[in-house]
Amino acid sequence: MKIIKDYGLWLIKGGCILALLVLVAPLFQTEPMSNAPFDQVLQATIEGVDMSKYPQKDVLALKRYLDLDASMFEQIAFYRSDNAMDADELVLAKFNTEEAKKSFLDAIQKRIESQTTTYEGYAPEQYDLMKKGKLISHANYGLYVVGPQAEQIASQFEKSL
Numbered sequence: 001m002k003i004i005k006d007y008g009l010w011l012i013k014g015g016c017i018l019a020l021l022v023l024v025a026p027l028f029q030t031e032p033m034s035n036a037p038f039d040q041v042l043q044a045t046i047e048g049v050d051m052s053k054y055p056q057k058d059v060l061a062l063k064r065y066l067d068l069d070a071s072m073f074e075q076i077a078f079y080r081s082d083n084a085m086d087a088d089e090l091v092l093a094k095f096n097t098e099e100a101k102k103s104f105l106d107a108i109q110k111r112i113e114s115q116t117t118t119y120e121g122y123a124p125e126q127y128d129l130m131k132k133g134k135l136i137s138h139a140n141y142g143l144y145v146v147g148p149q150a151e152q153i154a155s156q157f158e159k160s161l
Helices: 002-028 038-046 059-066 098-120 124-132 150-160
Strands: 075-080 089-094 134-137 141-146
Touching (some): 038 089, 038 150, 089 098, 098 124, 098 134, 098 141, 124 141, 124 150, 134 150
Antiparallel strands (some): 075 089
16 A cells, blocks of 8 residues: 555656646747858848848938837848838848847837838728738847738748848
8 A cells, every 4th residue: 555655656746847847948948049140141031132122221210210229239230111101121130139139029019010000091002011021030130021022031031040
């Protein structure tokens, strides 16, 4: 009888340890950092893309449109249509801190909501582009793209890492 009792206690302890491992293990898993250089990721991301829809913008435009400070990032590139009526935008960022990543994701989410609301009532084509836009985040890279080639750009970005 004592053997059965000890065996049952052993099973309960083992089950508790296993359950604890299952619950705690995901906390220690982190997304792997990409060692790919920023310029290489950028070139691979925009390869074969008609960039005439996406002229490069400076850090002042980054602050104006997205409320992002370029100095928070290891590197960042911002491309946006010159036509105020177009939703076409592309942002590629390399994060050096979790704070920078969070700042990027928060600012882009705010931008998506704002632009979607803006285009919803009077520009159905731009509204559709906003709905099909991509926001992708990895350990140390982030991409935001809206435009007719968003799917291609997002796919190439994923492959470049």
